[in-house]
Amino acid sequence: MPEIFDIIIIGGGPAGLTAGIYASRARMKTLILNEGTVGGQLVLTHEIANYPGVESTSGFQLGNIMKKQALAFGCKIKSNIQVTAFEYSANPKMVEINGNEQFFGRSVILAPGGEPRMIHVPGEAEFKGRGVSYCATCDGDFFTGKDIVVVGGGNSALEEAVSLTKYARNVAIVHQFDQFQAFPYAVEEAKANPRIKFYMESQVRNIFGDDSVKQVEIEHLPTGDKTMLAVDGIFIFIGYVAKTQGFEKCVHLNDRGEIIVGTEMQTNVPGVFAAGDSIAKRYRQVTTAVADGTIAALSAIEYLRTN
């Protein structure tokens, strides 16, 4: 007879870890299954200065403390796994990992989080780490004195473009719309920077190179005109997408692929809850993920008490 958990949590970011802390502290037999490294997108953040009660810390440190808390309360965690199948409408609910190991739970909390959105053009995957980057802080210094492209029009894109001018000789911002979505202060700072040029209503179509990136092809959307830019790198900051591929088979998603939940973080499937960046909501912060995880865990505990 396989081991049956009270609560299986899919995802080990702030939402999943918080749910794990609350559930295991309530003496629920709890298992977190996490596809990446524990901490999720939290570890993408070098400094967190707006997490209440903590003056300043790194995302890595905060995530590690959350993990320790969950483990201390008896939560089991399996990281770097791949969820290969699931059946959430059954009772108990089943999650299969790595194609060969099945876990069963009386309830499930979905907290898979999000991942950086890619532009999906030829050359993007081929040149990842050879000129294509998603992290200015990590890779900016490789582009000292070089020319680069930044893709995006939100706060991250504009702030990182300005930050990259510390290293790069010239930065070209490519944005698909005629206006930026970033806050006015970020737009003003970018526009005031003499090293930044703007390609509005444009999209990257191809990335070319040999050992590393050498050229980027840009299309001006209103005219269809294509321009080749000789650059050494391309940084992509076009937001995040919910990691819910395949979930449409079991829970209701909106048109952006985000899980639709009620106020108690319940999905349309009894006993299945969701939390964090993968749910349909407006604000995505560590604090909101933690709040979602708390509510989802308490709701799952209540569900198990009454069912």
Next chain:
Amino acid sequence: MLQTNLTHILTASGHQKLIEENENVMICCGRMGPMCIPVYGIMEDLEPEYPHVKFADMEFDNPESHPIRNAPECKGFMGIPFTVYYRNGKLVKATSSIQSMPQVKSILDAQFDKKQQ
């Protein structure tokens, strides 16, 4: 020193000693950054599964990491971490930037034959 549970390499001579004394070696050379931390986590998780491989890390900003940063196999790399794989002291594979568990496992399985241990 990197905040991982891996073996830390601190000097170029330590790097040389490690690859000489171990037939199969995987080293992740990076920082405590978002592209690097996931690779360290993967390596920590794989250590029990691959006892015939020595897993280690090295700080990218440590000047002593030059044997990795300047390796010909890392030419053109513009993203950390630089992850390098050695067999019998020879660099047999190198990757740049973040890697997934399946990507790392496929390299380990291709480069390091368990049967030879």
